[in-house]
Every structure is written in structure tokens, then in C-alpha cells.
Amino acid sequence: MNFRVYVLAVSAFVVGMVELIIGGILPLIAEDLNVSVAAAGQLITVFALIFAISGPVLLSLTSKIERKRLYMSSLAVFFFANLFAFVSPNFETLIVARVVTAMSAALIIVLSLTIAPKIVEPAYRSRSIGIITMGVSSALVLGVPIGVLVGDMLGWRMLFLLIAMLTLVAGVIIFYFLEPIKPDHVTSLRQQIASLKSKKIFSAHIVTLLILAGHYTLYGYFAPFLQTTMGLEPFWVSVAFFVFGISAVSGGGVGGWMTDRFGPQRTVVSFIILFAIVLFLLPLSTYSSVLFPLALVIWGMLSWSIAPAQQSYLIQTAPETSDIQQSVNTSALQFGIATGSGFGGLVVQQSSVETTAWAGSVLVILALGFALYSFRKPAGKAAPLGQS
CATH class of the missing domain: 1.20.1250.20 (MFS general substrate transporter like domains)
Incomplete structure (x- = not known):
């Protein structure tokens, strides 16, 4: 290399x-x-x-x-x-x-x-x-x-x-x-936008957006979440983030292995369901010194394990525009981070930082709906790159 x-x-x-x-x-x-x-x-x-x-x-x-x-x-x-x-x-x-x-x-x-x-x-x-x-x-x-x-x-x-x-x-x-x-x-912007005419492809990108939005509704405010719910000092907050980070990096490998073994669609659906459950249970686990680290590790792994399955699904669905779809999916990921961080801020203002996890879980459940819609939608013919 x-x-x-x-x-x-x-x-x-x-x-x-x-x-x-x-x-x-x-x-x-x-x-x-x-x-x-x-x-x-x-x-x-x-x-x-x-x-x-x-x-x-x-x-x-x-x-x-x-x-x-x-x-x-x-x-x-x-x-x-x-x-x-x-x-x-x-x-x-x-x-x-x-x-x-x-x-x-x-x-x-x-x-x-x-x-x-x-x-x-x-x-x-x-x-x-x-x-x-x-x-x-x-x-x-x-x-x-x-x-x-x-x-x-x-x-x-x-x-x-x-x-x-x-x-x-x-x-x-x-x-x-x-x-x-x-x-x-x-690829021009017109060509990139034209590739999204397929509802099957567009809804797949919405899945990425909503998953990341649900994740960052909590993760963007995880430091004050830890301080409020568990009273952690900065050192232990850093430890929690580090454990999450290591789990997330390893989650990419797990997601790739699961995708190769079970296929992208089954992997996406399974991980989304688990992700929603873990987000919902995470605030409840803060009362236990045993359950919280376990929930933290699972949450970290799931947060980035869905990406390989999503990318594989896009490549399988639209191989002729796969490069464009990867670029658009990266933007969808960032839109998800922006949406989740903004939504999390509203939740903190209107309710409390503890409820960000439950609000994020709702967004992930919505992602499941779009995933099922995309999987069941028949594949249409993608627009040629030279057309808009």
C-alpha cells in the first residue's frame, strides 16, 4: 500500500x-x-x-x-x-x-x-x-x-x-x-440530484439520515447526560466516550461481517431494531454500574455497524450510480448529525437532557419504516448520468 x-x-x-x-x-x-x-x-x-x-x-x-x-x-x-x-x-x-x-x-x-x-x-x-x-x-x-x-x-x-x-x-x-x-x-450537482428520482434510493438515504439523527439526539449531548444522570466528573466522562469510541470503531467490522453473512437488508433491519431498543433502555441503565457499561458498548457498536450494510445495499440497488450514491449517503449522514444535534437541543430546552435518548429512539423507529419501504419498493431504472 x-x-x-x-x-x-x-x-x-x-x-x-x-x-x-x-x-x-x-x-x-x-x-x-x-x-x-x-x-x-x-x-x-x-x-x-x-x-x-x-x-x-x-x-x-x-x-x-x-x-x-x-x-x-x-x-x-x-x-x-x-x-x-x-x-x-x-x-x-x-x-x-x-x-x-x-x-x-x-x-x-x-x-x-x-x-x-x-x-x-x-x-x-x-x-x-x-x-x-x-x-x-x-x-x-x-x-x-x-x-x-x-x-x-x-x-x-x-x-x-x-x-x-x-x-x-x-x-x-x-x-x-x-x-x-x-x-x-x-459528477455535477444536477446529475447527483437526478439519481435521487428513485423512491427506493431516496428512502434508503433517509434511513441513514434518521439513524444518525436518532443517534446524535443523545450523543451530541452525552456529556451533560452523563453529568446529570450519573454525576460523573470530566475524567469519567472521557472514559465513557473512549469506551464508546472503541466500540464504535469495532462496530464497523462487525457490521461488515454481518452484511457478508446475512445480506444488507436483514442486517439493516436487525441492527435498527436493536439500536432503537438500546437507546430506549440506556437512561434506565444509568442506575446500574453493570448494566450501563454493557449498554454503552452495545450502543457504540451499533452506532457505526449499520454503515457497511447501507453502503452494500446502495451498491446492489444502483450499481450504475454507486459512486454518486456513496457521496449522497455521506451528505445524508451529515444531515443526520445536524438534525439530531438540533433536535436534541430542542429536547433539552423543552424537557430534559435525560429524555434525549428516548427522543432519539423514536427517530430510529421512523428509520425502520423507511428501510422496510425501500426494501419492498421494486428497483427502477436509474437515470443516466448525462440526464437530469
């Missing part, structure tokens, strides 16, 4: 980490900037929403720019945006910094996914994409415990400075080791 793929994966990890790294330190940000925890949680919502929209849009708008130069420019914007967040004097400024960070991060992640298969031999293309994906998923699930530890010791602002410095290191390495890459054909 070309070592430059691992360099891109490290870069993707650093960039991906900025999305949720503040999830565990929302109380610190809220207190420092004099806003509510629910308002601070919108920092996650805004990031995910901008990320979801920016990825396909920016990739189409920059389709004629040489890839290495575009990558380096995106890293530079990402670097300065994090410095801007580090010195932000108020909540409004931090929101602006998060918007710019999300736009540059979306382009960096998409570029990493498209560059990696071009710098390896054909036999390693799928594996190279998997390595980049692992870097992103690891950042999403491990960013929070890192944020809790660093934020508790050095303050929440130091997190953005740390990410900026790591971005600088990644940029230097990529500058010296990544060769210039000519731009390739990029």
Missing part, C-alpha cells in the same frame, strides 16, 4: 476530529461564552449542516483545479479557521469559524477519498478508500474523548489550537510527498 494513502488518512483524521471534538466540552463552552448548553450544541449542528451541503457543491465548483494545489489551499483555510476559533471572543464569532471550518473540512475529506484510489495500484483502490474512511470514522468517535481530556486540562480553546498545529504538520508532509494530480471528471 502506498504510504501516501496513510498520510491522507492522518489528514482526514485531523480534519474529521474537529467536527465532534467539542461534543464532550459543551458545558465549558457554554459557561465561557455565556450561552446555554443547548445553544452550544448548535455548534455541532451548524458544522454538520454546512459540511453536508459543501462537499458535493465545492467538489463540482473546483473540478478544474489541480488536486494537490486544491488540497493544500483547503488545508490552509482549515488551519486559519481553527486559529480564528481559538481566538473567538464570543459565540457568534465561533459560529462563523465553524462554518468556514466545515466548508474546508468537507472538501478535504472528499479530496482524500478521491485522491487515494488514484495513487495506488488498481488492486488496492477499494482498500485505500477503506483506510481513508477508517481515518474519518475514528476521528468522529475518538474526537470527543480527546476533547474532554484536553478541554478539562487546558481549556476548550486549546483544542482548536491543537488541531491547527496538527493541520500544519499534515500540510507539510503532504506538500513534500504528494505529487500533483490532474483533475478528473466530477
